[in-house]
Amino acid sequence: MVDLLKASGLCGGYGDVQVLHDVALTVKAGEIVCLIGSNGAGKTTLLRVLSGMAKSTAGSILFADQDLRGLPAQEIVRRGIAHVPEGRRLFAGMTVRENLLMGSYLRGDGRAVINKDLDFVLATFPKLAERLHQDASTLSGGEQQMCAIGRGLMANPTLLMIDELSLGLSPKLVGELSKALTEINRAGQSILLVEQDVATALRLASTGFVLDTGRIVLSGPSNELVANPSVREAYLGMTAA
Ligand SMILES: Nc1ncnc2c1ncn2[C@@H]1O[C@H](COP(=O)(O)OP(=O)(O)O)[C@@H](O)[C@H]1O
Numbered sequence: 001m002v003d004l005l006k007a008s009g010l011c012g013g014y015g016d017v018q019v020l021h022d023v024a025l026t027v028k029a030g031e032i033v034c035l036i037g038s039n040g041a042g043k044t045t046l047l048r049v050l051s052g053m054a055k056s057t058a059g060s061i062l063f064a065d066q067d068l069r070g071l072p073a074q075e076i077v078r079r080g081i082a083h084v085p086e087g088r089r090l091f092a093g094m095t096v097r098e099n100l101l102m103g104s105y106l107r108g109d110g111r112a113v114i115n116k117d118l119d120f121v122l123a124t125f126p127k128l129a130e131r132l133h134q135d136a137s138t139l140s141g142g143e144q145q146m147c148a149i150g151r152g153l154m155a156n157p158t159l160l161m162i163d164e165l166s167l168g169l170s171p172k173l174v175g176e177l178s179k180a181l182t183e184i185n186r187a188g189q190s191i192l193l194v195e196q197d198v199a200t201a202l203r204l205a206s207t208g209f210v211l212d213t214g215r216i217v218l219s220g221p222s223n224e225l226v227a228n229p230s231v232r233e234a235y236l237g238m239t240a241a
């Protein structure tokens with residue numbers, strides 16, 4: 001599989017505060033990759049640097065062989081990276097349909113193409129189809145996450161980045177969302193998933209990266225990470241046998 005995203009030597013943060021230190025992370029085309037780590041490790045900051053919303057001070061972000069580092073966030077969306085933010089951030093006062101269509105506003109495609117993608121999103125998340133004309137703020141937490149992911153998909157991204165898929169959701173809903181992501185991935189979508197629930201993350205992803213205080217401390221195939229004693233102890237709440 002070819003590298004879709006290849007970040008190397010990435011440093012960045014907020015103002016004078018450096019959060020990320022020499023981060024390297026690769027997503028291969030067609031893969032689900034998870035980024036795991038404790039609260040405050042820098043996962044959100046890394047996604048924000050990748051999507052041009054936070055400042056990077058060094059390194060490179062190769063995406064389809066072009067360096068995206070330093071480009072404005074809108075240009076990065078145009079190049080094919082969509083970012084589903086932590087906390088979902090839907091537009092209140094707008095319907096579900098309007099929120100979904102907001103995801104497509106930078107595209108040059110005609111209405112027929114966009115409607116086809118909307119149909120795909122609604123087929124993936126039938127609950128949204130039932131609530132299409134409701135204000136997005138009336139959705140349950142799980143439905144809001146579906147709407148946020150749907151909005152990301154409406155950008156027709158090559159890479160979909162999701163920050164905290166399962167936060168605040170019931171196990172049943174996490175199961176539903178996981179199933180939907182697996183389907184989307186089978187249809188060819190590459191995904192970079194940030195997830196505090198490490199068991200869920202490693203189940204969904206084929207490859208994982210572990211971020212600790214702004215540094216990648218471990219990476220590899222998910223099945224190897226699940227079996228790794230330090231991962232089991234630190235993130236899966238299990239003591240070594
Ligand atoms: N807007 C901000 N300004 C300054 N520091 C921030 C900001 N957002 C996050 N941080 C700091 O950056 C570090 C990493 O945070 P974050 O990327 O949100 O971690 P995670 O997503 O892994 O929980 C934390 O120490 C946090 O306090």
Ligand SMILES: [Mg+2]
Binds near residue numbers: 163
């Ligand atoms: Mg975060």
